[in-house]
Amino acid sequence: MERRRFLATAGALGAASTAGCAGLFETDENTSGRGGEPPLVANRPDAVYYPTHIEQMEMIGMGSVGDAKVGLMYSYPHRFWTMESAGTQRVNVQESDAVHLMATLWDGDTGTVLSVGGGLTLSITQDGEAVSGKPPWPMISQNMGFHYGDNYALDGDGTYTVTVRPGSVGARKLGAFQGRFEGLEPVDIEFEYEQATRNSIPYKTLDVQGQKGAAELMEMDMMPTSTVPAQGELPGRVIGTGSSGDADIVATVVEDPSFVDASAYLAVSPRTPYNRVPLPLMGLSATVSRNGSAVYDGGLGEALHPDLGYHYGAELDGVQSGDQVTIAVDTPPQVARHEGYEMAFLDMGAVEFTAE
Structure with a gap:
């Protein structure tokens, strides 16, 4: 790139x-003069x-x-x-x-x-x-x-x-x-x-x-x-979690959010395992299906909120328990990596779960 x-x-x-x-x-x-x-x-x-x-x-x-x-x-x-x-x-x-x-x-x-x-x-x-x-x-x-x-x-x-x-x-x-x-x-x-x-x-x-x-x-x-909130500290209702390319993916829905004009807000938070470092510069999209029909199918944009932290989100009408949710990784994190991260977050498949 x-x-x-x-x-x-x-x-x-x-x-x-x-x-x-x-x-x-x-x-x-002894660390002096390290070569x-x-x-x-x-x-x-x-x-x-x-x-x-x-x-x-x-x-x-x-x-x-x-x-x-x-x-x-x-x-x-x-x-x-x-x-x-x-x-x-x-x-x-x-x-x-x-x-x-x-x-x-x-x-x-x-x-x-x-x-x-x-x-x-x-x-x-x-x-x-x-x-x-x-x-x-x-x-x-x-x-x-x-x-x-x-x-x-x-x-x-x-x-x-x-x-x-x-x-x-x-x-x-x-x-x-x-x-x-x-x-x-x-x-x-x-x-x-x-x-x-x-x-x-x-x-x-x-x-x-x-x-x-x-x-x-x-x-x-x-x-x-930099860290993002732990799963239990995210606002709203955590509807599902998964792993992709060794990244942890957490999805939460905030009902009647005060910060956007919508019935609900879907926030997806990809983070490193172990340390909860946010993974920026990704391309994410989501599909929410109910009774075999999609109720949301679109992209998730980069966003920042004091309580949600850095995440990818979108407005939608809502997510019900039992809905089928797919989070697709269209682009893996386009960030440089220090040693220990360079082998992860590359081949990232979709995360699928049934909303809780």
Whole structure:
């Protein structure tokens, strides 16, 4: 997929949780001067699996962009996979890469992590001279959830300025989010980079690498990570669940919703197993049949609601217990993936169930 088109389709992501720093990283091995990544696991499963290693991040800084906030972090440069027309494409670390730079955008009131329809861009300068201007990829990782990231070259130790230019949130905004996150302003964030500091970032090889499962999401006081509500916390009536391509799919119906002019609202929430990270940039459609006749047959649009989180939804007359429901995956998530996610969410069949 062409890069700019890929970035331009992003929506907005689900509600996040914040807490004190989780005990995800151990300090029992020497991490200084780390050179290279461990080899990939042989015979990786077609599912979410534990990566070869996890690493902490160095916080660069935060800023305000209109009615949203943005945070910047970096870690070691590392491999990741982009989505292309023929499948995933591995991006290897280049000799010139100094850091993997990551940006997260969120609503300061609710902690909801956002993505932007026009694509978030980063430009790096030093003493007024351009260092890099390539846009980062929207991507998912096991310990950070959804973010924007890429590997970047720097001109050695020194002071750098990163200009973050977010666009507008492209997903349909519902409830308290209606009319917000439009035309977000750029912000400059300055930071000091030292290779020695980067080399001291904690890093741990996992004994369970290659096994089905996922590393825990990082929890931080200063900024959120992206999750969607647990099944039992979704508003409305959960009518069915299923799995497709190792993604969990949860469907709920809100009767007489206050946020749309309709009798009912169907919300479908695809999320990663284990961590409930929302899966953006999908194409979904739904068919609801009653007594052999379709009462709804159409697409599900990207949407954002404070209580539903990031989801795909549509107005309809209602769903009754016993209705036959099919959720079709027309396009799998068009996001880049860190190690552990690159084998999942690719071959995604339809989910069928009888409405509860």
